[in-house]
Amino acid sequence: MKILAATNNAHKLEELKEILGPQGIEVISGKEAGGIPEVIEDKDTFEGNASKKAIETAQAKNMLVFSDDSGLCVDALDGRPGVYSARYAGENATDADRMNKLLGELEGKETRAAKFVCTIALATPEGLIGTATGECHGTIASAPQGNDGFGYDPLFIPDGYDKTFAELGEEVKNKLSHRGHALKKAISQGLFK
Numbered sequence: 001m002k003i004l005a006a007t008n009n010a011h012k013l014e015e016l017k018e019i020l021g022p023q024g025i026e027v028i029s030g031k032e033a034g035g036i037p038e039v040i041e042d043k044d045t046f047e048g049n050a051s052k053k054a055i056e057t058a059q060a061k062n063m064l065v066f067s068d069d070s071g072l073c074v075d076a077l078d079g080r081p082g083v084y085s086a087r088y089a090g091e092n093a094t095d096a097d098r099m100n101k102l103l104g105e106l107e108g109k110e111t112r113a114a115k116f117v118c119t120i121a122l123a124t125p126e127g128l129i130g131t132a133t134g135e136c137h138g139t140i141a142s143a144p145q146g147n148d149g150f151g152y153d154p155l156f157i158p159d160g161y162d163k164t165f166a167e168l169g170e171e172v173k174n175k176l177s178h179r180g181h182a183l184k185k186a187i188s189q190g191l192f193k
């Protein structure tokens with residue numbers, strides 16, 4: 001089975017290939033498909049954004065498409081940054097900018113509980129096939145730790161571990177991650193047919 005991933009994020013693409021490859025699913029990048037449309041993520045839920053991106057990309061490219069929307073939800077910040085995780089510190093902010101903003105907002109807060117949430121959506125040109133959501137619970141470190149991963153990985157310590165995603169390595173992260181949980185759920189629900 002071939003599926004187009006509606007993302008230009010190289011880190012996310014690699015994670016998808018590592019998780020879906022053993023399932024016999026070939027992930028095609030937007031570059032390999034001749035580019036993907038720019039879809040405005042203007043919904044207020046992960047499911048809304050993932051579904052919109054999957055449907056619009058499937059219709060534009062006339063093929064089966066996978067998309068996701070994910071983010072970090074911090075308890076002490078009433079679930080922020082949530083669906084705005086990538087744009088949390090502004091449109092052109094770096095991962096370091098976003099982490100610094102998050103740490104600044106958590107200053108003086110007692111609880112550092114958080115979760116990564118990922119909703120994936122599959123669509124054909126005819127419409128949405130379905131969605132699946134996965135979560136990974138943990139805490140926010142007091143400073144970035146580790147060099148692997150991307151986004152907020154250097155700050156996120158998954159429950160049951162004493163290292164961040166950026167320190168644990170891709171193999172461990174893929175087993176624990178919100179995206180991994182969402183993909184496993186989608187596979188078990190039969191979305192990848």
